[in-house]
Amino acid sequence: MSGPLDGKRILVLATNGFEQSELEVPRDRLKEAGARVDVVSPESGEIKGWDKKDWGRPVKVDRPLADAREADYDAIVVPGGQINPDLLRAEPAAVELVKAFYDAGKTVAAVCHGPWLLVEAGIAKGRRMTSYHSIRTDVVNAGARWEDAEVVTDNGLVTSRKPDDLEAFCAKIIEEVREGRHQRRAA
Template structure:
């Protein structure tokens, strides 16, 4: 029986210090739904997660950031944790890649601290969004309307608060990718 995402390709952009479950749960749910999922990172080989209070497991990197192209994928997923998005938001190639997905009308999904990346890419202004509570002010200062909800979607931009919301977050990614391209203004 075909899955709802058969033939779809999803890019997960991450680096060392991602929150373990925030990469692994969406990756696994998207694969179960039939998508081909690639972990993309500035680092080659493996990246190491952060699992609650200490370093977690390594995850294989499928493709270098320098080789990743928006045109090869249907959506981008941005795991959080404090370390991962803070490192990625100073990588011009990472921000440009995120912005290219947004500008193409494709699904952009960010959880926990990863909305920092949407702020950096100029995507937050005018959007309804949520995030981990400690970056609420950053999100609001970037012009977003912050909501205290497990998952918030605005024209294909999905944001979620924390690891407790991962199943809802993953279901929403599947739904938005199935819908296809979203009409919105360029970031």
């Protein structure tokens, strides 16, 4: 059986402290749609999630961040949780990788606190975005036009508020990847 993302490759960028559902639901939905999905991390072996109020389950790392290249993938997904994007935005290689996807016109998706990494990569300015409400000010201060919506899509940039919105988030990622590269004007 074929899916809408057959032949596509998606990179999920995470480290210890990712919100469990915000990694697992997109990973699983994108695989179900036919994509090959790799979890990429600065860590090797496994990374451990955060499941609402305590540590969650480990997830296997498919490729180290040092070996990940934008050219090998069609899209990048950044799960949230407070810990994951905060640690990743302090990793120059993670920030550069997000920026490379954006500059190549590929789908860049982030949920919950994940937009912190988009802010750090300098790609929020002039874009329509959403996020978890507690980082709204950070997103606005980075120059984005923040919207209170479950999912906001702006020319291949997909953002979502919280775990309750994951099904709509995944549907938009699939739609944007199927559209292919996006021509982005300077903000």
